[in-house]
Amino acid sequence: MTDSAVIDIRTVTDDDLPAWTRTWGNGYLRSYTESSVDTIRSTAGRDRLIGAFDLDRCVGTYRSSAQELTVPGGAVLPVSAISKVSVAGTHRRRGLLSRMVAMDLQGAFERGEPLAVLDAAQYPLYGRYGFGPATAMAWFEIDVHRARLDPRRTADVSGVLLVDAREYLKTAPAVYERLRAVQPGALRRDEQWWLDATGQRPAGPPDRPEPFFALYLDPETGEADGLLTFTAEETWGSMLPRSPLWIRDLIAVSPRAESALLRYAVTVDWVTTVHLPYRAPDTLLPLCLGDPRAARISALSDYMWLRILDTPRALSARTYGVDGALVLEVTDPAGHAAGVWSLEGGPDGASCTRTGRGPDLRLGVRDLASLYLGDDSATRLAALGGTEEVRPGALARADAMFRTGRRPWSPRAVLGPRYQAGAP
Numbered sequence: 001m002t003d004s005a006v007i008d009i010r011t012v013t014d015d016d017l018p019a020w021t022r023t024w025g026n027g028y029l030r031s032y033t034e035s036s037v038d039t040i041r042s043t044a045g046r047d048r049l050i051g052a053f054d055l056d057r058c059v060g061t062y063r064s065s066a067q068e069l070t071v072p073g074g075a076v077l078p079v080s081a082i083s084k085v086s087v088a089g090t091h092r093r094r095g096l097l098s099r100m101v102a103m104d105l106q107g108a109f110e111r112g113e114p115l116a117v118l119d120a121a122q123y124p125l126y127g128r129y130g131f132g133p134a135t136a137m138a139w140f141e142i143d144v145h146r147a148r149l150d151p152r153r154t155a156d157v158s159g160v161l162l163v164d165a166r167e168y169l170k171t172a173p174a175v176y177e178r179l180r181a182v183q184p185g186a187l188r189r190d191e192q193w194w195l196d197a198t199g200q201r202p203a204g205p206p207d208r209p210e211p212f213f214a215l216y217l218d219p220e221t222g223e224a225d226g227l228l229t230f231t232a233e234e235t236w237g238s239m240l241p242r243s244p245l246w247i248r249d250l251i252a253v254s255p256r257a258e259s260a261l262l263r264y265a266v267t268v269d270w271v272t273t274v275h276l277p278y279r280a281p282d283t284l285l286p287l288c289l290g291d292p293r294a295a296r297i298s299a300l301s302d303y304m305w306l307r308i309l310d311t312p313r314a315l316s317a318r319t320y321g322v323d324g325a326l327v328l329e330v331t332d333p334a335g336h337a338a339g340v341w342s343l344e345g346g347p348d349g350a351s352c353t354r355t356g357r358g359p360d361l362r363l364g365v366r367d368l369a370s371l372y373l374g375d376d377s378a379t380r381l382a383a384l385g386g387t388e389e390v391r392p393g394a395l396a397r398a399d400a401m402f403r404t405g406r407r408p409w410s411p412r413a414v415l416g417p418r419y420q421a422g423a424p
Ligand SMILES: CC(=O)SCCNC(=O)CCNC(=O)[C@H](O)C(C)(C)COP(=O)(O)OP(=O)(O)OC[C@H]1O[C@@H](n2cnc3c(N)ncnc32)[C@H](O)[C@@H]1OP(=O)(O)O
Pocket: 027, 028, 082, 083, 084, 085, 086, 087, 088, 091, 092, 093, 094, 095, 096, 097, 098, 099, 118, 119, 120, 121, 122, 124, 125, 128
């Protein structure tokens, strides 16, 4: 076996793509198809595919692409979104992941991307590179018979309209854009994303089971304020209907739209269980049911991880809960975010500059990521040992400034049956 120091980490060429795709498929336990190579080839960010090569054999994969993240207050920052990370079983634990991350984060830093984000397949992997969990998700399983919703109360679902994929595609992206403008933690969904989500791909495998699509039109304004994609399969047992329904995507810009769309899903005839994945843990949705306890949380987990690369740009882009000032000493072994920073911010905006003053708080770059979108508290992070209160009162001030009234949320749609098999 080649010494790991001589394994080449480099940008992938067109000729490398089939081997790269196969290595990625092996790592993710997915079978290789010609169409998966075409999908990788046709999607944006080809120049940001990285591979690890042992002589001419591809043994590691890594991808990043240009994304956008909404932060508290509604500003949208360019971010590097990382995915498709794998190392061949024959080459694991030899530092290849670390080398690919270091190369990519250096590239993002040099391009001026202030943040990088990813969904971590495994919790222990990315903290060592300065990523911290920045949004969380809850996965609900709703027992329809306990939900106490009366299907005769059609007023509960008025405004919901079942549509076909083409009609959905005309309206749904604009609904998502309205949410994204105000939802800290939301990422952009591009045209390719919507074509995939609605099964309108020019090539590629058909979506099975075929999803159903619904919109919510506000009864007063007629405007589309919500969207719902779900799958449901006819299932019977002992002459009784037992169909599960999977919500793939539920996006709403008003609590009324959100409630109507969930109530619609929960009152579909023959359905006994509704799966509702990837919601913010403080979602209002269970409270739309007659009995909120009918929605059990089957997984509660960290979801989007974030890495700050440019501290002043990131901290001055968001707004803060109250007017205040803090001096933060940020440690970062890779150096990108490190320094002593003077933050002055409030509900109307913020500024952040390097300072020679002594710090109020000392914290690692990973903890700063968990504070950034408002999901965690400085007090909690200090109890865990990664944040130190240097000046008394600084933890309480940081909490008042950084925390948000609602938890951030990174909406994720379930794009295929893979997630339904036994998830979570
Ligand atoms: C954003 C995403 O795409 S998430 C998807 C991540 N990919 C997967 O889970 C696919 C299956 N797994 C794999 O392909 C590989 O095992 C990887 C990518 C997770 C790790 O690759 P490796 O090259 O073995 O990692 P590398 O040797 O660089 O290890 C870096 C560090 O992570 C640790 N580490 C590696 N894998 C794991 C693991 N599964 N659990 C805990 N720690 C791990 C190593 O011990 C090492 O720690 P150290 O720096 O303290 O010594």
